[in-house]
Amino acid sequence: MNALVTGSGGLLGHALLRVLRRSGFRAEAMEHRDLDVARRDAVHRAVRSAAPDVVFHCAAYTAVDRAESEPEKVFAVNERGAANVAAAAAAADALIVYPSTDYVFSGDSAVPYRPGDATAPCNVYGKSKLAGEIAVRRSGARHLIARTSWLFGAGGRNFVDTMLARAGRGERVRIVDDQTGRPTWTEELARALAELACAGREGVHHVACAGRATWCELAQEALRLGGVTATVDPVGTEEFGAAAPRPRWSVLDISATEALLRRPMPNWRHALAAYLAEKEQAERGGAGP
């Protein structure tokens, strides 16, 4: 199978390339410097020339707090970029896999969100990703919208690495303890996306690791597994004072995806342990995972 990965220099793109190549896909990588998804003609040329069976559209504007002050830029990438890639996929008769986010939900629920539940994003990033979902659905392309959450993994900036680095420097860390979600290892997400795409699945799916945590619990577990002693100060969302509002509860219901995959998704604690073991091995070997 031929795959094209946009935004391949990012966190998920990095994992997808590894997983796809290991699974026998021919995967063409397009980093931001190779292809700006906001440029419609360039996108059409790139997709036409790669002639993919599936496009994994990982390019996105993901700086959630900065997004509040530059909505034009965010929508140019997350809505119009997605529309460009989906239109090009439709013209090439390729499946588009569009990773979306738990931040399309309001966070007012107390039970895990199912794919058909009402969306109501509370920040610019979430609104732009939802606009991207709508653009993909309207494009006429065969599409698989995969909402995921709280990614960590090799190859890009992420919360787990940031916490370990800050605690390792002896910094005291303040972490939000009243937002709950499903932390997810990019490797497990990439594996699931490759399987779903291979099986030709379409529609909206929730793909995340099992279990749930607050950001504070995730940090504490990362520090424990990493053997780093640090003072963690749990704080509330208001006290933390991030620029973007965030859902208090964004646990995705992954049961339908697990049924399609015919296996449970791993618990985030196991996934985190596996990621940190792999990271340590790679650092000892002197190469990135």
Ligand SMILES: NC(=O)c1ccc[n+]([C@@H]2O[C@H](COP(=O)([O-])OP(=O)(O)OC[C@H]3O[C@@H](n4cnc5c(N)ncnc54)[C@H](OP(=O)(O)O)[C@@H]3O)[C@@H](O)[C@H]2O)c1
């Ligand atoms: N990270 C999470 O916790 C999370 C949670 C839920 C959903 N998601 C979704 O998962 C997908 C992958 O996210 P990620 O964590 O891998 O993000 P990431 O690490 O920020 O990667 C995104 C990539 O897109 C590139 N990019 C930005 N603007 C672009 C443009 N105009 N044209 C082409 N490439 C562009 C970035 O390049 P530059 O850095 O050079 O700009 C970066 O390499 C996104 O759709 C995101 O919304 C992520």
